[in-house]
Amino acid sequence: MSKVKVKQNSDFWERNRKSDGYLLKKTILKYGVSIARFILLFGMCFMILQPIFNKISVSFMTIEDLNNPTIISIPENPTTENYLMAAKLMTYSKSVVNSFVIALAIALLQISMTTLVGYGFARFEFPLKKFWFACVMLIVLIPPQTISTSLFLHFRFFDIFGLIKLITGDTINLRGSAIPYFLMSLGCMGLKNGLYIYMIRQFFRNIPKELEEAAYVDGCGTLMTFIRIMLPDAKPILTSCFLFAFVWQWTDGYYSKLFLGNVKLVSTELSRLVDSLGAFLMREMGTTVTIPASYGNAIMATGILMIILPLIILYLFAQRGFVESLSSSGIKM
Amino acid sequence: MKKQKKTLAGLQKRKAISGYIFISPFLVGFAVFMVKPLLQSLYMSFCNVEIAAGVINPVFTKIDQYKYALTIDPQFNQLLVQEFTRMLTNSLAIMVFSFFVALILNQEFKGRALVRAIFFLPVILSSGVILGLETNNSLMAQMQTDINEAVSGISITATVENLLRTANVGTKLFEQVFSIIDGIYDVAIASGIQIIIFLSGLQTISSSMYEAADIEGCTAWESLWKITFPMISSMFLVNWVYTIIDFCMRSDNQVIDKINSVMITDINYGLASAMSWLYFLIVMAFVGITSLLISKGVYYYE
Numbered sequence: 001m002s003k004v005k006v007k008q009n010s011d012f013w014e015r016n017r018k019s020d021g022y023l024l025k026k027t028i029l030k031y032g033v034s035i036a037r038f039i040l041l042f043g044m045c046f047m048i049l050q051p052i053f054n055k056i057s058v059s060f061m062t063i064e065d066l067n068n069p070t071i072i073s074i075p076e077n078p079t080t081e082n083y084l085m086a087a088k089l090m091t092y093s094k095s096v097v098n099s100f101v102i103a104l105a106i107a108l109l110q111i112s113m114t115t116l117v118g119y120g121f122a123r124f125e126f127p128l129k130k131f132w133f134a135c136v137m138l139i140v141l142i143p144p145q146t147i148s149t150s151l152f153l154h155f156r157f158f159d160i161f162g163l164i165k166l167i168t169g170d171t172i173n174l175r176g177s178a179i180p181y182f183l184m185s186l187g188c189m190g191l192k193n194g195l196y197i198y199m200i201r202q203f204f205r206n207i208p209k210e211l212e213e214a215a216y217v218d219g220c221g222t223l224m225t226f227i228r229i230m231l232p233d234a235k236p237i238l239t240s241c242f243l244f245a246f247v248w249q250w251t252d253g254y255y256s257k258l259f260l261g262n263v264k265l266v267s268t269e270l271s272r273l274v275d276s277l278g279a280f281l282m283r284e285m286g287t288t289v290t291i292p293a294s295y296g297n298a299i300m301a302t303g304i305l306m307i308i309l310p311l312i313i314l315y316l317f318a319q320r321g322f323v324e325s326l327s328s329s330g331i332k333m
Numbered sequence: 334m335k336k337q338k339k340t341l342a343g344l345q346k347r348k349a350i351s352g353y354i355f356i357s358p359f360l361v362g363f364a365v366f367m368v369k370p371l372l373q374s375l376y377m378s379f380c381n382v383e384i385a386a387g388v389i390n391p392v393f394t395k396i397d398q399y400k401y402a403l404t405i406d407p408q409f410n411q412l413l414v415q416e417f418t419r420m421l422t423n424s425l426a427i428m429v430f431s432f433f434v435a436l437i438l439n440q441e442f443k444g445r446a447l448v449r450a451i452f453f454l455p456v457i458l459s460s461g462v463i464l465g466l467e468t469n470n471s472l473m474a475q476m477q478t479d480i481n482e483a484v485s486g487i488s489i490t491a492t493v494e495n496l497l498r499t500a501n502v503g504t505k506l507f508e509q510v511f512s513i514i515d516g517i518y519d520v521a522i523a524s525g526i527q528i529i530i531f532l533s534g535l536q537t538i539s540s541s542m543y544e545a546a547d548i549e550g551c552t553a554w555e556s557l558w559k560i561t562f563p564m565i566s567s568m569f570l571v572n573w574v575y576t577i578i579d580f581c582m583r584s585d586n587q588v589i590d591k592i593n594s595v596m597i598t599d600i601n602y603g604l605a606s607a608m609s610w611l612y613f614l615i616v617m618a619f620v621g622i623t624s625l626l627i628s629k630g631v632y633y634y635e
Contacts (some may be wrong), residue, residue, distance in 0.1 A: 153602070
């Protein structure tokens with residue numbers, strides 16, 4: 001074993017001598033670069049992961065541990081009290097189920113709609129196509145806040161071209177129910193839907209034309225070609241769009257607050273967490289109490305952990321779906 | 334339109350019709366949930382909206398709401414300027430950071446998949462409400478000031494800043510740089526998607542180009558500027574636009590907070606619309622001008 005090594009070593013020096021020191025320089029450079037890269041990447045990965053580690057350690061601490069300056073990361077008396085408290089305040093089991101159902105339904109609806117639209121933009125020539133695509137770009141650019149005021153009123157006094165008022169004599173109040181958001185998703189106007197249309201169109205554009213023409217020649221209609229030929233091919237990009245839609249819907253606070261105010265969702269419950277903690281303590285003690293900053297922080301960290309836990313599990317299983325399919329599909333402008 | 338209809342016949346016409354059928358969900362959604370509310374909110378921004386007993390009654394007031402938002406409202410002006418500078422510096426930092434990280438992640442090394450997974454984690458973990466929580470709540474604000482006080486003497490940037498200040502080097506520019514370095518975590522967690530976009534661009538460059546350059550005696554540094562940079566310059570445009578838009582919609586954006594509070598707490602729809610239109614127009618103008626400038630420098634290889 002050692003003999004071989006020596007031989008290799010002497011070989012190395014010989015080759016180095018023959019190449020006038022070029023080999024040595026090259027090898028040193030190679031290892032230097034990988035060491036520098038390792039340090040850099042390790043630092044940056046640590047920076048990204050550190051807040052999560054920190055939250056994990058804080059979430060297991062009791063109030064005494066939190067206030068003890070000698071305890072930094074490993075709690076002295078680990079406790080699951082914080083988890084129970086956060087779960088109670090967020091009505092966790094209920095809101096997780098709600099969030100899951102809504103995020104799943106919305107993501108499915110949005111992706112099926114945006115797939116249709118993206119396919120239409122990618123594979124068909126029709127008049128005014130450029131104009132409509134510019135409109136897609138516009139919905140990416142317009143912050144939803146610009147129209148939130150009138151959407152708010154739109155759904156407060158909901159009507160389809162005055163028809164409903166004609167029949168029942170009054171408009172419908174759709175605020176507080178989930179229907180407006182489903183309607184919007186049906187019309188590709190949900191959260192970041194312009195982005196999905198863009199990504200899906202980009203994917204379909206790269207499929208060779210011959211595939212489609214062969215299907216036409218064999219007697220496939222447009223719809224059949226889409227379902228039989230194109231959809232199976234598009235699985236990776238659809239998966240990654242679906243995962244995005246699910247995750248962004250799961251954590252979205254804006255549309256949830258605007259449309260789903262009455263439904264208990266993890267995202268809206270989380271943003272209320274500290275207030276609910278205050279209210280809970282007030283009920284318990286009977287007087288107004290100031291929550292110690294460290295304790296509020298611990299509960300908040302626990303709440304955030306509990307919300308992102310399902311997402312992390314999802315990410316662990318579908319990591320390839322998130323990263324690889326997106327980077328291999330190649331986004332071009 | 335009419336002329337085109339005449340020229341389209343047979344298969345072409347059929348395809349045009351199916352094309353319209355495919356994009357019809359978008360057209361309907363766009364008309365009902367975008368154009369109509371957009372026009373309505375534009376109209377409302379010129380009005381004083383009175384709400385009484387469930388009936389909305391817009392009274393036309395010309396540009397009073399805009400005047401109020403810009404000249405009388407004590408916060409809006411400041412917030413606008415503040416958010417705009419934050420957007421500018423952060424977007425630049427995100428672009429540089431994500432390009433740099435994408436370059437590293439594109440190389441071959443052990444554990445690349447793991448590192449990629451970690452860098453992409455923030456896309457999931459810092460989306461939506463979670464991002465706003467860390468800054469938006471009073472408890473955290475208190476904590477943050479405490480922490481800032483505690484570490485003010487020991488951070489590296491503060492020391493360097495002190496050194497530079499005593500050396501009388503121009504400080505205004507450096508302050509911006511230091512604030513970015515201090516906020517590198519914010520930059521890192523906001524650049525997940527941008528890294529992916531840059532990576533996808535880097536992977537489309539054929540390796541034969543680098544090999545040819547290598548044989549001709551190009552150093553890695555030179556081929557970075559002569560090959561990599563021009564080849565993915567279109568990605569810079571995409572990323573720049575995406576970064577700015579993303580920044581505008583973040584939940585910790587104070588202008589948006591202000592608009593929301595005017596709308597929900599003060600129930601002043603007219604003023605809220607005027608404010609959001611102002612914000613929207615400024616952002617649009619900025620995106621338009623910068624992307625025009627960038628697109629001049631974009632190189633298309635084909």
